[in-house]
Amino acid sequence: MGLGTTSPLTVLGCALAVHSAAATGSHHFATDSSTFDYVVVGGGTSGLVVANRLTENRHNTVLVIERGYFDDKPEAIIPWYSTAVDTSVLLNPRSAPNSKLYNATHNVTVAAVVGGATVVNGMGCDRGSKADYDAWEELGNPGWGWNGLLPYFKKSTTFTPPNPDVVDRWNITWNSATYGKGPVQVHISNFQYPDIDTIWEGFRQQPGVTFPPGSSSGFGPGAYWSANTIDARGMTRSTARSAYYDPVNKTRSNLRLVIGQTATELLFDRGKPLRAKGVRVVSSFDAKVRNVYARKEVILAAGAVMTPHLLQVSGIGPASVLKAAGIKVEKDLPSVGANFQDHATVVLWFNLSTPSFPNSDSMSNNATYNATVWEEYLTNRTGPVAAANSNSIIYYSLAQVLSPSAAASVASRLLAQDARQYLPAIYSTSSALLRGFKAQRAILAQRFTTNTSSYTAQPLRGNGQSPSPLLKPLSRGTVTLNLTHPESLPVVQYNTFINPIDEELAVAVVRRSRRYWASPALQKLGPTERQPGAEYQTDTEISDYLKANRLALFASLAHPSGTCAMMPEKLGGCVGSDLRVYGVKGLSVVDASVIPLISGTSLQATVYAIAEKAADIIKARG
Ligand SMILES: Cc1cc2nc3c(=O)[nH]c(=O)nc-3n(C[C@H](O)[C@H](O)[C@H](O)COP(=O)(O)OP(=O)(O)OC[C@H]3O[C@@H](n4cnc5c(N)ncnc54)[C@H](O)[C@@H]3O)c2cc1C
Numbered sequence: 001m002g003l004g005t006t007s008p009l010t011v012l013g014c015a016l017a018v019h020s021a022a023a024t025g026s027h028h029f030a031t032d033s034s035t036f037d038y039v040v041v042g043g044g045t046s047g048l049v050v051a052n053r054l055t056e057n058r059h060n061t062v063l064v065i066e067r068g069y070f071d072d073k074p075e076a077i078i079p080w081y082s083t084a085v086d087t088s089v090l091l092n093p094r095s096a097p098n099s100k101l102y103n104a105t106h107n108v109t110v111a112a113v114v115g116g117a118t119v120v121n122g123m124g125c126d127r128g129s130k131a132d133y134d135a136w137e138e139l140g141n142p143g144w145g146w147n148g149l150l151p152y153f154k155k156s157t158t159f160t161p162p163n164p165d166v167v168d169r170w171n172i173t174w175n176s177a178t179y180g181k182g183p184v185q186v187h188i189s190n191f192q193y194p195d196i197d198t199i200w201e202g203f204r205q206q207p208g209v210t211f212p213p214g215s216s217s218g219f220g221p222g223a224y225w226s227a228n229t230i231d232a233r234g235m236t237r238s239t240a241r242s243a244y245y246d247p248v249n250k251t252r253s254n255l256r257l258v259i260g261q262t263a264t265e266l267l268f269d270r271g272k273p274l275r276a277k278g279v280r281v282v283s284s285f286d287a288k289v290r291n292v293y294a295r296k297e298v299i300l301a302a303g304a305v306m307t308p309h310l311l312q313v314s315g316i317g318p319a320s321v322l323k324a325a326g327i328k329v330e331k332d333l334p335s336v337g338a339n340f341q342d343h344a345t346v347v348l349w350f351n352l353s354t355p356s357f358p359n360s361d362s363m364s365n366n367a368t369y370n371a372t373v374w375e376e377y378l379t380n381r382t383g384p385v386a387a388a389n390s391n392s393i394i395y396y397s398l399a400q401v402l403s404p405s406a407a408a409s410v411a412s413r414l415l416a417q418d419a420r421q422y423l424p425a426i427y428s429t430s431s432a433l434l435r436g437f438k439a440q441r442a443i444l445a446q447r448f449t450t451n452t453s454s455y456t457a458q459p460l461r462g463n464g465q466s467p468s469p470l471l472k473p474l475s476r477g478t479v480t481l482n483l484t485h486p487e488s489l490p491v492v493q494y495n496t497f498i499n500p501i502d503e504e505l506a507v508a509v510v511r512r513s514r515r516y517w518a519s520p521a522l523q524k525l526g527p528t529e530r531q532p533g534a535e536y537q538t539d540t541e542i543s544d545y546l547k548a549n550r551l552a553l554f555a556s557l558a559h560p561s562g563t564c565a566m567m568p569e570k571l572g573g574c575v576g577s578d579l580r581v582y583g584v585k586g587l588s589v590v591d592a593s594v595i596p597l598i599s600g601t602s603l604q605a606t607v608y609a610i611a612e613k614a615a616d617i618i619k620a621r622g
Helices: 021-025 045-054 079-083 130-138 146-156 166-168 196-204 240-249 305-315 319-322 367-380 403-417 431-448 499-515 520-525 537-550 602-622
Strands: 035-041 062-065 156-158 182-186 222-225 255-258 259-267 274-283 288-301 345-352 392-396 455-459 464-469 477-478 491-493 527-531 588-589
Touching: 035 045, 035 464, 045 062, 045 079, 045 222, 045 240, 062 259, 079 305, 130 182, 130 403, 130 431, 146 602, 182 240, 182 491, 196 520, 222 464, 259 288, 259 305, 305 392, 319 392, 403 431, 403 499, 455 491, 455 499, 464 499, 499 527, 520 527, 520 602
Parallel strands: 035 062, 035 288, 062 255, 156 182, 288 588
Antiparallel strands: 222 392, 259 274, 274 288, 345 464, 345 527, 392 455, 455 464, 477 491
C-alpha cells in the first residue's frame, strides 16, 4: 500500500485487535434459545439495517448470523484506507475463466466481516439517476421507482457539509433536501489536493456538461461533488456496523448477532406450499453444527454472491443445475444466480510530468509528507488521511460518449440482436429469463437515447489514474454452485463482453476518457498516456489491449448484483416486489441480489435504501 516510513498501525500502537476478541464473548450462541421471530443470514450492509429496524419493536426477536468477525483495525476506521482494499476481511474467490478475455480469471471481492462490504469499500456514496430506479418499477415492481425509494435514501443518511471556507474555496455543492437524519454519516471532505482545480476546469471544458446540485438528487449525467461515507464527528468510516449495530447493541436484548458462524443450508417445512423454517449453521470456532429457527421469516442478506449460493445448496435454483450437483430440488427457480451484473471498468493511466505538490500520490512517494499528514490526522482529524478516495466525478450519458445519432444507432442494433446468442446458456432453457432480459434490454435501449441516465463516469483523484466503469452492462453473468463440491465457494462467471456491444462501447469509453485528458485544462499536469498507450488507436487495437490486460479492464468494481432479481416470475424474477422468494413461504431477500437492473453508480447508498424499504415491508406483514 506504500505507506512511506510511518505506518499508522505503528502510530496507533496496535491497540486495536484484528478481530475484536472482546466482542466475541457476547457474540456466541446462547445455549437457551434457538428460535427467533426473524433469522437474518449475513451481518453486512443490508442485514444490519433490517435487524436494527425490526428490533425497534421490542416484541420482535432477531438473530443475525455472520460468518465474519468484528474488525477494529485502522483499515476499517480511517478514511484514507479506502484508497486500497483490505483483503484480510474478504473471501476472495477467483472467478471462472472468461473465454472473451483470453480465459482470464478475476478477483471476486466478497466481504466477510461484521458490517459487510461497507467496512472495506471505497466509501463513495452516490445515487443513480431517477431513470435508473424508475426502470425497476417499469420491470414490474410497484413502489420501487425513484419516488418510492427517495424516502429510504433519506431515512438511511445524514449529510454533514464541509466547512464553509472549504465550500467557498472549491465551489462545493450538494442537495440537503435529499438527505435525512439517518444513521449512515455522509460527508464531502474538507481536504482537497490543489490539482482538483485542474480536474474541475477539465470538467467544465467537456461539451454539453451540466453541473446538477448533489450526487444524491437522481439527476444522472453531469459533474458532481461526490460524497463519502465519512462520520464527520471524528472523521472515521461510517459503516453498517457503526450506523446500525453499535448504537443499539447494548440496549436491545431482542437483537442477537453471532459471529464466525456460516449458514450452510436453509431448513424447510415441506408442506404445500414449501415454507422456510430455519437455517443450519456451522461455527468457525469449534465446527459445531446447529439449527436455528424462525417463527416469522428467514431473511437472506448474504450479498449477491453468497445469497444465490445458499439458495442453490438448499434446493432453490435452476433444477438442471441442482440435479447435476445431486441436490434435491425444492423449487425450480432458474433466476437464482442468473442476471448477474457488475460494473466492468476500463482503467487508463497517465504519467503526469507537472503535478502540484502535494498530490494524491504524495503519501506513498514522500515519506516526510506521509509522516506529517498521519500526525495531523491523529492530532486534529484533518488532512488527507481524513479524506476518502475521491470527491470529483463526471458522469456521461451514452449520447455524450458517442453522439446522439451514434447512441441511437447502438440502441437499434441492440434491439435487433438475437438475445439468446449473447446470454449464458441458462437463458436458452428458461423462456421467463429470456423475456426478462428482453424487458431490461428495451429499457436500456431507451436510456441509451436520452440524457436521463449515465453510461459511464470518471471519478478522479488528481493523479494519473482514470477509471471509467461501464454503468449499463448488457452482458449477464452467473453465480452457480460448484457441481462437485456444492458446499465450497460458488463459481462466479462475470461473462464480461459476452455481448459484443459492451466491448464496442468499452472502446468508446476509452476514447471518451482520452478526450477528457486531451482538454486544454489538463495540459497543466503534463499528461502522457501510459495505459493503454498512444500507440493503441484503432478499435481493434484498443479492444485487444483491454481484453488482454487485467489492469486495464476490471471485470468487477466489487458491485455484484441481480442474482435473485426482483421482477415478476414470468419475467424470470426470483423475488416479488414484497421481496419474498417465489414459491417459498417465510423467505425473503434484502441484499444487492434483488437489484433487477444495476444502477448507474456505486451501490452502497442503493443497498442501504433497499434494506430500509425492505424492513418496512417485512414489518408491515407482522
Ligand atoms: C472492495 C469493495 C469496494 C466497494 N466500493 C464501493 C464504493 O466506493 N461505493 C459504493 O457505493 N459501493 C461500494 N462497494 C459496494 C457496496 O459496498 C456493496 O454493494 C454493498 O455494501 C453490498 O451490501 P450487501 O448487504 O448486499 O452485502 P454485504 O455488505 O457484502 O453483506 C453480506 C454479509 O453476509 C455475510 N455472509 C455471506 N455468506 C454468509 C453465510 N453463508 N453465513 C453467514 N454470513 C454470511 C458476509 O460475511 C457479509 O458480512 C464496494 C464493495 C467492495 C467489496
